Amino acid sequence: MSRVIAFCFLLLASVLGYLHIDSRPVWAPFASNYSINHVNQFDDSSELSGGAKQSKVLKSATSVKPAQPSLRTDWLPDTGAPSVHAASLIALKDGAVRAFWFAGSREGAPDVVINTSVFDTQASRWSVPTVVVDRVSAEKGLSRYIAKLGNPVPARMADGRMQLFFVTVSIGGWAGSSISSMISDDEGLTWDRPQRLISSPLINLSTLVKSPAMAFIDGRLGLPAYHEWIGRFGELLRVDASQVIDKRRMSSGRDAIQPVVFTNGPQEAEAFFRQTRPSSQPKQIPVSETKDAGQTWAVTKDLEIPNPNSALAALTLANGTRLMVLNNIEAARYRLVMVMREPRSPQWRVVQVLEDDESLLNDQHREFSYPYLISANGDDAHLTYTWNRTKIKHVYFPATWFKYAVSSLQAKEAQ
Amino acid sequence: MMTPYLQLIALLEMSLTCAVVLIILSQKLSSREIPFVVRLVAVALLVNLFFWPLGMSLELPLSAYVRGVTGEFSIVTMLLLWSSILPAAKKTSLGFKVPVALIAIAFYPLALGLGMLDPYAWGYGSIGLLTATIFFAIVCGLAGWTKCVWILSFAIITWAVHWHESANLWDYLLDPFLAIWALLAIPNAIYQKRRERA
Numbered sequence: 001m002s003r004v005i006a007f008c009f010l011l012l013a014s015v016l017g018y019l020h021i022d023s024r025p026v027w028a029p030f031a032s033n034y035s036i037n038h039v040n041q042f043d044d045s046s047e048l049s050g051g052a053k054q055s056k057v058l059k060s061a062t063s064v065k066p067a068q069p070s071l072r073t074d075w076l077p078d079t080g081a082p083s084v085h086a087a088s089l090i091a092l093k094d095g096a097v098r099a100f101w102f103a104g105s106r107e108g109a110p111d112v113v114i115n116t117s118v119f120d121t122q123a124s125r126w127s128v129p130t131v132v133v134d135r136v137s138a139e140k141g142l143s144r145y146i147a148k149l150g151n152p153v154p155a156r157m158a159d160g161r162m163q164l165f166f167v168t169v170s171i172g173g174w175a176g177s178s179i180s181s182m183i184s185d186d187e188g189l190t191w192d193r194p195q196r197l198i199s200s201p202l203i204n205l206s207t208l209v210k211s212p213a214m215a216f217i218d219g220r221l222g223l224p225a226y227h228e229w230i231g232r233f234g235e236l237l238r239v240d241a242s243q244v245i246d247k248r249r250m251s252s253g254r255d256a257i258q259p260v261v262f263t264n265g266p267q268e269a270e271a272f273f274r275q276t277r278p279s280s281q282p283k284q285i286p287v288s289e290t291k292d293a294g295q296t297w298a299v300t301k302d303l304e305i306p307n308p309n310s311a312l313a314a315l316t317l318a319n320g321t322r323l324m325v326l327n328n329i330e331a332a333r334y335r336l337v338m339v340m341r342e343p344r345s346p347q348w349r350v351v352q353v354l355e356d357d358e359s360l361l362n363d364q365h366r367e368f369s370y371p372y373l374i375s376a377n378g379d380d381a382h383l384t385y386t387w388n389r390t391k392i393k394h395v396y397f398p399a400t401w402f403k404y405a406v407s408s409l410q411a412k413e414a415q
Numbered sequence: 416m417m418t419p420y421l422q423l424i425a426l427l428e429m430s431l432t433c434a435v436v437l438i439i440l441s442q443k444l445s446s447r448e449i450p451f452v453v454r455l456v457a458v459a460l461l462v463n464l465f466f467w468p469l470g471m472s473l474e475l476p477l478s479a480y481v482r483g484v485t486g487e488f489s490i491v492t493m494l495l496l497w498s499s500i501l502p503a504a505k506k507t508s509l510g511f512k513v514p515v516a517l518i519a520i521a522f523y524p525l526a527l528g529l530g531m532l533d534p535y536a537w538g539y540g541s542i543g544l545l546t547a548t549i550f551f552a553i554v555c556g557l558a559g560w561t562k563c564v565w566i567l568s569f570a571i572i573t574w575a576v577h578w579h580e581s582a583n584l585w586d587y588l589l590d591p592f593l594a595i596w597a598l599l600a601i602p603n604a605i606y607q608k609r610r611e612r613a
Contacts, residue, residue, distance in 0.1 A: 006565050006568070009565060009568045010549065010552050010553070010556070016571065016575040019575070021542055021545060024540040136474055139479070143482070144483040171483070198583065200535075201527075201535045201586065201591075202523065203484075203485060205486075227528060229527075248536060249536070252528055252529065253528060
């Protein structure tokens, strides 16, 4: 009799299980990066391109070139913390830009907090930094012991709210990380209670986040994440509010972490990784591709740009031009450049050398790392990166700068 | 569905699990059988000890510290543990432990990055995994181990109502502690059989 009752209970469980699976959202295509995605490259740059052509004509006669629009550089506000790292950015609804970064006595110290500050684009000034979350508030919110905090990554939810993903560690080093998230209704001024994302079967260990989330057409987010413990590989987490509802492997083994994703349409995307290979293997950027909106990924040929086991930043402008900021050297992180790929070109070309300092300080190179790129309006770009672990540098690339960069490249090609 | 109570449920479960583990350890160390009533009272006291914040320099309840290190236990692990201190508790059959050990041996390397196949992803909504779980429960039931049917049914129901933070069925069925327990049971059973023969 007890067995019959148990089987009846199993039947009930089976029905509930099937109903649960049936109610799950189907996998959706990628949303476009911008509401109006101009396919043609800088259509409105004809004036400048024309100018460039004209200048080329003039060059043969008088060697006069149009002046290059200047970049605006500044530093994220100093909180007094000796160590800062992993800055990220998000455009606010009023056109300003909010930055997040972690700061403390050293990376991984218990006193590390996640700071935030807002960049007023009109006044070109950062606001006084505030603390978003510290170790104690994180562990109280998550109802579990937390030893340290790391990488914050903001995202815009479909309903307009802001979500902040961040890394927490309870035991061990970064390999013991898990991702948590908080949501803000007021553009990052206040945050609700943090919630844990479950993404790994082994005590939920070793999932980290570094790169911006991407949107699916159904409003849910795709969060490029990575593992770096037993395996070092990328994964695309499909996130619904504060819950992982699906995930797909983007690479495998111990070769590639910190994926950044470029979407090529509703179904196609390519992911570029920070390589973590043994010294005998090529120090280049590993690549994966999907043709079914991220449901399956296949590792393809490396992108032949050197990578010294360091993070990259990626951005697609509204006209389809792609940008990456990376260390294009095989060892150390003393050189940081921006590379660009025009919409119909297969070539990535260096358009700006941001840092190049081979000098040694205490027998070590300076480190320019963890770049993060966003665009506030689709035509410009804001970049942040860690400057020798002591400061975070912010560089603003106006739209005119990109127009000039494109016309310069075209002029060089024409020559 | 259970979102507002997730943390409370998790801490209560962890407190009860810690209490039961301590009782099981005490029983192992004790030469006498601890009476059920004593076990029950001890569990009630220990649950309170682990659940409520103790103050002093501790920012969290004790269960939150354990949870930070171990993560959430699966429903299967918790029900096996909790049921083990009941008066009529029987030893878990090797017919359950061996399949769990074999599944764990195949599952964890693949789920942790060996190759592009990720069986953990099936846990988010694969009819195949749900069907396999139901089939396993039916086989256990037909083999006479009814407790397994109850435990797996509870695991499926708790997953369907989002009882824990995870939305993945695997997290309700299996965890590393259950896998290690099942894996250790195999050499232990071989050793016991050899001793019996000797």
